């Protein structure tokens with residue numbers, strides 16, 4: 001089986017502050033080292049200060065791999081799109097990653113799977129690694145439609161970009177019923193879905209399927225992380241609420257590093 005380095009991504013959503021960035025980096029300085037890749041996705045207006053903080057503390061963070069990511073981007077390259085942020089701008093402010101198709105964007109801002117696929121394409125064109133979010137609603141799970149929903153969300157992107165584009169992407173499985181509810185999927189539920197996603201990709205390309213990192217998101221916290229992250233197809237987490245507490249977040253990164 002391929003060795004996949006775990007990834008812990010923080011999605012601050014519309015929360016956090018410049019101060020939180022400083023607190024998180026101070027906590028990392030106290031952790032001797034971590035092998036997990038860490039991605040911090042603050043609101044875009046904080047990217048600049050976080051980039052500067054990372055550079056200020058770089059000599060004390062050499063034993064960590066901390067990158068910046070964004071929570072969203074435009075599917076357009078540039079132009080008259082009021083309120084939007086382009087991939088090139090995110091690159092300019094130090095981003096390596098961008099979250100694409102988070103369920104909050106699909107649900108509250110009407111992002112169709114087609115737009116999500118276009119964002120995926122634009123992210124890669126701009127040199128960003130997309131973190132593609134997929135996940136089913138509670139109603140879909142209760143109707144035994146989980147795999148059907150996931151297939152639909154994956155196919156919408158696969159059909160447009162092709163399997164090899166997933167060689168430079170992460171997938172985050174985020175069941176909608178577990179997001180911000182305090183009720184995480186069980187490790188067994190997460191593993192079952194992650195294995196399904198990996199199998200789906202492996203059928204098309206064993207190379208990509210084996211290599212791709214699939215993160216779990218939905219009420220991840222230090223108390224349930226070890227059980228989730230040690231499942232064979234769970235390669236880390238996309239963390240919302242717990243990433244707003246510097247100690248909890250750094251603890252999650254430590255747990256992920258130890259689960260490798």
Ligand SMILES: O=C[C@H](O)COP(=O)(O)O
Nearest residue numbers: 011179180218219240241
């Ligand atoms: O992007 C993160 C997810 O939506 C999970 O959020 P949560 O950890 O607050 O449940």
